[in-house]
Amino acid sequence: MPVLLVIEDGPEYEEFARLFLAERYAIVAARSAAAALARAPEADALLIDLRFERARPEDLIGDAEDAARRLFAGDVERARRWLKEQQGTLILGALREAGHAQPAVFVHDFAPRRLENLNKLYGRVGAVPGFDARSILATLEALA
Amino acid sequence: MTRELAARLAHDVGKYVARIAKNAPADGPFPAALVPLLVEDLYASPGGGRPSARFAALAPPGELAAVREAFAAIDALEDAVRGGDPGACRRACALALEVEAALRASAREAG
Numbered sequence: 304m305p306v307l308l309v310i311e312d313g314p315e316y317e318e319f320a321r322l323f324l325a326e327r328y329a330i331v332a333a334r335s336a337a338a339a340l341a342r343a344p345e346a347d348a349l350l351i352d353l354r355f356e357r358a359r360p361e362d363l364i365g366d367a368e369d370a371a372r373r374l375f376a377g378d379v380e381r382a383r384r385w386l387k388e389q390q391g392t393l394i395l396g397a398l399r400e401a402g403h404a405q406p407a408v409f410v411h412d413f414a415p416r417r418l419e420n421l422n423k424l425y426g427r428v429g430a431v432p433g434f435d436a437r438s439i440l441a442t443l444e445a446l447a
Numbered sequence: 448m449t450r451e452l453a454a455r456l457a458h459d460v461g462k463y464v465a466r467i468a469k470n471a472p473a474d475g476p477f478p479a480a481l482v483p484l485l486v487e488d489l490y491a492s493p494g495g496g497r498p499s500a501r502f503a504a505l506a507p508p509g510e511l512a513a514v515r516e517a518f519a520a521i522d523a524l525e526d527a528v529r530g531g532d533p534g535a536c537r538r539a540c541a542l543a544l545e546v547e548a549a550l551r552a553s554a555r556e557a558g
Contacts, residue, residue: 313494315493318484319466319467322480322484323470353458354458356459356493412551412555432462432551433461433462433465433466433469433551434462434465434466434467434469434470
């Protein structure tokens with residue numbers, strides 16, 4: 304059975320996946336970028352949360368000071384919030400950089416242009432607006 | 448409403464409140480195995496607090512009245528949902544889907 308790696312900062316995606324996706328995938332979970340990088344070699348597909356509001360600062364990836372300089376006129380607090388709000392895409396970037404090219408689906412209502420950009424940057428990225436198991440499975444299949 | 452706030456409401460409240468509601472079977476008996484997770488979605492937010500309280504804390508006063516009403520109805524169903532009453536669970540699922548749709552529409556509108 305293919306393995307789905309669920310990447311999020313809480314238990315909700317994993318609970319959902321074990322209930323509604325487990326007929327098609329063996330479910331494994333990671334709560335941080337480091338854990339996702341460690342588990343990625345065994346995964347055939349990725350299900351990723353975008354916002355990591357509950358993550359501990361030390362578990363986040365991304366350089367807040369650099370982001371503050373580049374994006375927020377030096378406002379480090381705003382940059383720290385941004386790192387949490389975009390952590391899922393940053394983790395996907397780290398996975399791609401490490402050579403993990405599995406299909407990745409976000410449960411998020413991205414604007415079409417944003418999704419297009421994510422695909423240009425990372426490849427094989429899909430998005431489903433809510434926890435809709437059928438749509439998630441169909442999107443993962445389409446990207447496989 | 449700011450784009451950031453609308454996105455936060457759609458994510459922190461709308462998406463999670465409808466997690467089980469979106470996948471519960473449309474007819475037949477409401478699966479008992481789903482009741483505890485439905486209760487979690489409807490009455491405990493990720494990160495703490497009830498979704499209705501999280502919504503009330505974040506939403507600007509006077510906006511999203513339909514969502515306020517839906518949450519009032521969801522909260523009124525709490526005892527019956529916790530008890531696994533199938534009619535209450537189905538009604539609460541329908542209300543949760545209304546909340547999700549309204550908050551997603553609001554986020555799209557905000558850009």
